[in-house]
Amino acid sequence: MNDLSDAKTVTGAKRYSAGVMKYAQMGYWEPDYTPKDTDVIALFRITPQDGVDAIEAAAAVAGESSTATWTVVWTDRLTACEKYRAKAYRVDPVPNSQGEYFAYIAYDLDLFEGGSIANLTASIIGNVFGFKPLKALRLEDMRLPVAYVKTFQGPATGIVVERERLNCYGRPLLGATVKPKLGLSGRNYGRVVYEALRGGLDFTKDDENINSQPFMHWRDRFLYCMEAVNRASAATGEVKGTYLNVTAATMEDMYERAEFAKQLGSVVIMIDLVIGYTAIQSMAKWARANDMILHLHRAGHSTYTRQRSHGVSFRVIAKWMRLAGVDHLHAGTVVGKLEGDPATTKGYYDIFREEYNPMALENGIFFDQDWASLNKMMPVASGGIHAGQMHQLLTYLGEDVVLQFGGGTIGHPHGIAAGATANRVALEAMVFARNAGRDIWNEGEDILRDAAKTCTPLKQALDTWKDVTFDYASTDAPDFAPTPEVSM
Amino acid sequence: MRLTQGQFSFLPDFSDDDIRIQAQYAIDNGWAVSVEYTDDPHPRNTYWEMWGHPMFDNPDAAAVVFEVNECRKEHGGEYIRVIAFDASPGWESIRMSFIVNRPKDEPGFRVVRQEVDGRAIRYTIESYAVREPEGQRYA
Numbered sequence: 001m002n003d004l005s006d007a008k009t010v011t012g013a014k015r016y017s018a019g020v021m022k023y024a025q026m027g028y029w030e031p032d033y034t035p036k037d038t039d040v041i042a043l044f045r046i047t048p049q050d051g052v053d054a055i056e057a058a059a060a061v062a063g064e065s066s067t068a069t070w071t072v073v074w075t076d077r078l079t080a081c082e083k084y085r086a087k088a089y090r091v092d093p094v095p096n097s098q099g100e101y102f103a104y105i106a107y108d109l110d111l112f113e114g115g116s117i118a119n120l121t122a123s124i125i126g127n128v129f130g131f132k133p134l135k136a137l138r139l140e141d142m143r144l145p146v147a148y149v150k151t152f153q154g155p156a157t158g159i160v161v162e163r164e165r166l167n168c169y170g171r172p173l174l175g176a177t178v179k180p181k182l183g184l185s186g187r188n189y190g191r192v193v194y195e196a197l198r199g200g201l202d203f204t205k206d207d208e209n210i211n212s213q214p215f216m217h218w219r220d221r222f223l224y225c226m227e228a229v230n231r232a233s234a235a236t237g238e239v240k241g242t243y244l245n246v247t248a249a250t251m252e253d254m255y256e257r258a259e260f261a262k263q264l265g266s267v268v269i270m271i272d273l274v275i276g277y278t279a280i281q282s283m284a285k286w287a288r289a290n291d292m293i294l295h296l297h298r299a300g301h302s303t304y305t306r307q308r309s310h311g312v313s314f315r316v317i318a319k320w321m322r323l324a325g326v327d328h329l330h331a332g333t334v335v336g337k338l339e340g341d342p343a344t345t346k347g348y349y350d351i352f353r354e355e356y357n358p359m360a361l362e363n364g365i366f367f368d369q370d371w372a373s374l375n376k377m378m379p380v381a382s383g384g385i386h387a388g389q390m391h392q393l394l395t396y397l398g399e400d401v402v403l404q405f406g407g408g409t410i411g412h413p414h415g416i417a418a419g420a421t422a423n424r425v426a427l428e429a430m431v432f433a434r435n436a437g438r439d440i441w442n443e444g445e446d447i448l449r450d451a452a453k454t455c456t457p458l459k460q461a462l463d464t465w466k467d468v469t470f471d472y473a474s475t476d477a478p479d480f481a482p483t484p485e486v487s488m
Numbered sequence: 489m490r491l492t493q494g495q496f497s498f499l500p501d502f503s504d505d506d507i508r509i510q511a512q513y514a515i516d517n518g519w520a521v522s523v524e525y526t527d528d529p530h531p532r533n534t535y536w537e538m539w540g541h542p543m544f545d546n547p548d549a550a551a552v553v554f555e556v557n558e559c560r561k562e563h564g565g566e567y568i569r570v571i572a573f574d575a576s577p578g579w580e581s582i583r584m585s586f587i588v589n590r591p592k593d594e595p596g597f598r599v600v601r602q603e604v605d606g607r608a609i610r611y612t613i614e615s616y617a618v619r620e621p622e623g624q625r626y627a
Contacts, residue, residue: 160581167531169571170495170584200498223607230611234597237491239531265611355578373578424498432496432506435513454500 007055020071023059027082028068033089035106041143042124043366044103045094047136047309057134058088058103064128066111083108095479100309102140102366114151117277117324125312136310142319143367150372152323156287156294158375159353159400162327165267165293166239168202171431172399174423175203175243177382177406182209186216190224192416196409197232197240199420203402205382206245208272208299218248218257226264243270243295243328251282258286268293268328273317274300277324284325295328295380296321308476315344315364318351321377328378334396336384341474342396352377353400361480378402386465387426387458391444394430403427413460422461425451489596491529494569494586502588504553507570510586511549514572519583520544521572523555525563527625530597530615539563542573556588565591565626591626 007024009015015026023029035041042065048057060068066086067076086107094100113119129137163169178184178192193204204225212218225242233240246257246269254271261269269292271283280296287294304311314331321329331348332340347363353376357369381397382404393403405423412419429451434440440447452459492498496510511521521543524536539559543551552570559568568589571582595616602610617625 160579164534164581167493167534167585168495169582170586200492223609226611227609230599230613233531234599234613235489237489237529237531237597238493260608264608376578421498428496428498432499432510436509437513451499455498 007059016072016074016077018072018074022056023063023068024053024056026059026063026068026072027085028062028066028088029055029059030087030089033087033106035089035143036108038109038145038147039106039143040109040112040120040124040145040148041367042105042107042139043141044105045136045138045140045309046101046103046134047099048101049133049135052133054091054093054101054103055088058091058101058105060131060133061103061128061137062086062088062105064131065105065123065126066107084111086111097479109145109148112148114148115153115281117281117320121277121320129310138308138310139312139316141313141364141366142316143369144319144323146370146372149323149370149374152374153281153284153288153325154322154374155327155377156284156292156325156375157327159327159378160376162293162378165291166202166241168239170399171427172394172397173203173378173402174201174420174427175205175380175382175402175404176201176409176420177205177207177404178210179207179406179410181207182213183215186220186224189216189221190228192410193225193242194228194232195416196420197229197242198235199409199417200236200424201240201409201420202238203241203243203268203404205243205295205404206270208245208247208274208297210245211247218246219260222257222260222264222266226266229266239267241267241293243268245270245272245297246283247272247275251279254279254283255286258283258290258292262290262292266292268295270295270297271326272297272299277320280321280326281324287327288325293327294325296326296330298330306475313364313476315347315351318348318377319369322352322371322374326377327375328380328402330382331379333381333383333385333393335389335392336381341477343478344474344476345396347478349379349397349401352379353398362478364478376400380404382406384468386468387422387461388445388448388465388468390423390426390430390448391440394427394434395441399431408461408465411464412457413464414457418457419461422455422457425455425458426461489594491567491587491590491594491596493529493531495584496586501590502586504557507556507588508549508553510584511552511570511572514584515547515549517572517574517583518576519572519574521546521549521552521570523552523559523568523570525559525566525568525589527566527622528615528618529567530613530618533615536567536569539568560589564589567591593626595626 009027010025090104244261305314332345380402386408409419433447523539526536572584574583600612
């Protein structure tokens with residue numbers, strides 16, 4: 001009863017006689033199926049309830065995320081039902097995790113509306129996540145066929161054009177989130193922006209929950225911020241930006257705020273993940289039409305991305321957001337205060353920035369993924385990072401990234417501009433050393449100390465934060481070691 | 489003021505050897521290095537004057553240093569930058585950009601504010617240098 005590994009799809013009239021039948025016998029388990037190049041493929045981590053067979057559970061996930069209901073319906077026969085059924089075609093035990101299985105499920109492209117994350121997700125992470133025979137379910141990865149990728153706009157601006165627009169090449173961008181995140185008046189808020197930008201940062205950022213509160217309404221913030229941006233630009237001769245968060249209760253409000261940001265000459269606006277996939281796609285379309293860089297803060301994602309057994313992996317969210325069309329998205333720092341195992345984080349960064357992702361199980365990437373010339377997304381690293389980690393940040397995260405030092409700028413003992421200068425000098429010195437062929441991983445601290453000889457703010461930053469590290473075990477590490485022993 | 493465009497403006501001004509090291513990194517990555525100069529460093533002045541074509545087939549950064557010094561002979565009182573261009577698919581744009589020469593006095597920029605309705609302001613940033621005609625900037 002529990003072993004359905006040789007379960008066969010029931011065919012003919014018997015398949016449609018009224019009553020309940022196992023999902024694996026209804027056509028949702030097809031071990032001989034070879035996915036088509038145009039199929040969407042999802043990889044789920046399934047944890048069946050005790051006594052539920054893994055293959056039946058996988059078939060049930062395929063069924064509930066495509067055409068099935070709990071009982072046989074004769075109306076299936078009015079459709080090309082075999083085409084529309086998702087097919088679980090492979091189930092593997094998860095290495096070192098008792099009771100968990102990886103289920104590979106293929107979906108015909110015609111199950112989805114082109115260019116709609118809402119439609120894709122309503123199937124793939126819809127009802128199925130509450131399905132009783134499973135203890136837990138996690139969407140680990142997806143393979144999106146080129147035919148489907150091409151129905152999406154992709155990042156409104158992309159890394160290359162963003163750099164051209166900012167006139168900034170050859171080094172990571174630098175940013176800082178204005179702190180305290182709540183309570184500053186518009187006038188005080190703009191002061192922080194001005195000091196940070198004139199000190200050497202490229203960007204400052206509203207935090208995710210800065211919208212339009214009693215202490216600072218949005219118009220006021222936008223006006224003071226743009227005064228700060230323009231003053232700093234004149235003081236340095238650089239293009240500067242501040243992510244004006246346009247997140248609001250309705251699309252009408254968001255469009256109004258985005259239009260005002262545009263009128264004031266901002267190069268970038270910001271939205272939060274909590275506004276929802278459709279709102280994100282709408283803002284991406286607006287951003288493309290208005291030559292605006294679109295920053296997405298992933299507020300809320302840890303509610304479903306962090307635990308390994310249940311939810312949606314961030315790598316899948318990253319893929320959806322590249323399709324949806326945002327330009328910036330937070331993706332972890334490895335060394336900072338927030339969740340982020342190095343191997344897993346590399347997988348995210350590759351999804352953001354590469355033309356093509358080959359399967360890399362050691363980074364949690366289960367499929368080859370062709371991005372079909374969709375623009376690249378700029379990853380943003382923020383949360384508990386400081387100038388003293390610059391060699392680690394550049395090694396782990398590379399060059400096309402926004403490094404955001406909030407506390408690490410504003411908390412500098414000699415002020416915000418000094419904090420910004422310390423970060424910029426540390427960054428430029430580290431890029432110089434890397435390009436000169438030095439081993440920055442091992443010589444990083446020497447390189448920083450040398451740079452600090454001609455930069456007092458950097459010396460002060462290094463002295464203040466020299467012992468700060470966040471070294472905790474990660475809850476979301478890959479299941480496969482760099483040389484996987486399991487046959488895949 | 490100090491113009492801080494480019495990837496190394498917060499470091500001390502480059503020696504010829506610094507220029508050579510960074511240019512060689514670009515060449516080793518397969519990027520074409522070129523030299524450009526301007527007397528209007530406005531942040532959105534994209535097109536600085538080209539000191540010859542990008543050096544597509546040049547394997548040796550010493551040639552870049554030579555061209556920078558040739559350019560300095562004629563434009564030593566202006567801004568000169570070195571840029572590296574990557575023609576590979578999916579990028580086809582600049583990979584590096586750094587300033588290697590600046591005028592002795594950098595006059596900087598002014599902010600011009602046009603106050604319009606609803607307390608909004610239209611901002612213009614203007615190089616002080618461009619108040620003089622071309623050829624007469626930076627005396």
